[in-house]
Amino acid sequence: MNGRIVDVSALSSDDLERWRALAEDVVEPNVFYEPEFVVPTHQHFGEGRGIRLVVALSPDGSWQAALPFESVPGDTRWPFPHASNAGPGLYEYTSLGTPLLRGDPAESARALLDALLAHRSALGRVFTFHLVTTTMPGGRALLDEIARRRCAVHVWGTSERAAVVAADRRPTSWQDLVSTKRARVLRRRLRLLRDALGGDEQHPLALVRSAQDIDAYLAFEMGSWKGGEDGPAFARRDGGAEWWRTVFEGFSTRGDGHLLELTVDGGQTAYMGTFLSSGRSVFCMYDAYAPAFGSFSPGSLGRLLVNEHFSVSGAYDLLDTCMDPSRYPDQTQHFPDRVSTVSLTVALGPWPVHGALRLRTTAGRAVHRLRDRLGED
Numbered sequence: 001m002n003g004r005i006v007d008v009s010a011l012s013s014d015d016l017e018r019w020r021a022l023a024e025d026v027v028e029p030n031v032f033y034e035p036e037f038v039v040p041t042h043q044h045f046g047e048g049r050g051i052r053l054v055v056a057l058s059p060d061g062s063w064q065a066a067l068p069f070e071s072v073p074g075d076t077r078w079p080f081p082h083a084s085n086a087g088p089g090l091y092e093y094t095s096l097g098t099p100l101l102r103g104d105p106a107e108s109a110r111a112l113l114d115a116l117l118a119h120r121s122a123l124g125r126v127f128t129f130h131l132v133t134t135t136m137p138g139g140r141a142l143l144d145e146i147a148r149r150r151c152a153v154h155v156w157g158t159s160e161r162a163a164v165v166a167a168d169r170r171p172t173s174w175q176d177l178v179s180t181k182r183a184r185v186l187r188r189r190l191r192l193l194r195d196a197l198g199g200d201e202q203h204p205l206a207l208v209r210s211a212q213d214i215d216a217y218l219a220f221e222m223g224s225w226k227g228g229e230d231g232p233a234f235a236r237r238d239g240g241a242e243w244w245r246t247v248f249e250g251f252s253t254r255g256d257g258h259l260l261e262l263t264v265d266g267g268q269t270a271y272m273g274t275f276l277s278s279g280r281s282v283f284c285m286y287d288a289y290a291p292a293f294g295s296f297s298p299g300s301l302g303r304l305l306v307n308e309h310f311s312v313s314g315a316y317d318l319l320d321t322c323m324d325p326s327r328y329p330d331q332t333q334h335f336p337d338r339v340s341t342v343s344l345t346v347a348l349g350p351w352p353v354h355g356a357l358r359l360r361t362t363a364g365r366a367v368h369r370l371r372d373r374l375g376e377d
Helices: 013-023 035-045 088-093 105-118 137-148 180-196 214-222 240-253 291-296 298-311 351-376
Strands: 003-007 052-057 063-072 082-084 126-133 153-165 205-209 257-264 269-278 281-289 318-320 337-347
Touching: 003 105, 013 035, 013 063, 035 088, 035 240, 052 105, 063 088, 063 105, 105 137, 126 137, 137 337, 153 298, 153 351, 180 205, 180 291, 180 298, 205 298, 214 240, 214 257, 214 269, 214 281, 240 257, 240 269, 257 298, 269 298, 281 291, 281 298, 291 298, 298 318, 337 351
Parallel strands: 082 126, 281 318
Antiparallel strands: 003 052, 052 063, 063 082, 126 337, 153 318, 153 337, 205 257, 257 269, 269 281
């Protein structure tokens, strides 16, 4: 059997080394499934059995593919306990569900599905995939292999995320990425924010790599609206500050943690953001703005300049904001491209499981059609 299920709580040093080697050589980077992200997430937020991995092994024992998952109880998508990469910890803290695949994507996707099928009893005979990319190589290879095997599938969600595919356009400034009309409005906003921060032509507003450490961001976030009562600031969550400090420092050690701030020559900070990268992809993570400058839209302007910072550098081919344009319409207007994802439940067998999932999918479609028809009446 060329596959294993690995408990994150019981990783050996060899497992960790093989996992890191896989993450450094994938066809589609996913920071959320790298050990620097998953291990702290399991330690701070793992529930029940916590986070585990389905791993496909190469003949030499190296990891060819890996997919984190949690065990979840029955729900509206499948009525019995099963495996999911949208369990409580992964759903809350990860923003992409495409597995790590090495080498030829089709071959690695085939090996991963073989591992899933080999362990289907332990996985509950069904696997729920959340946020798999549909057009990028890793996600596409997985979806193609699922279709090739004729597994029963229930697609229950599709989404888009604002992005810049810099490899396709190679912008020279943020103004290359928005319309002429919008650029005019944003230039005015930037001037107004610069003036409010005490800058001028000789002291411009700039997004710079912060010389401070991650604790500066955590404190800045607490001073923003996120730090208010019931706000989502990390320091307000049990273990949240410790978790993000550990994740960010883990990526920073290898040069892939980015702390940026919007300021005028080291003066007051209007915006601060943290970002993680892997290979030639950057994933926007958490940011905040100073409420004193709220009337100048510093959060929106900060993201605009983040867009320029990474897309113009030439070091990255993809900036994935991890933001849903329908929820953040103003901010995502700064990003011209989209990353499409799909969420689906897949039957691993045997045949009665495939039949039951197909029946559930057919019944669901009938209910939706009936609901639409009643709505028309």
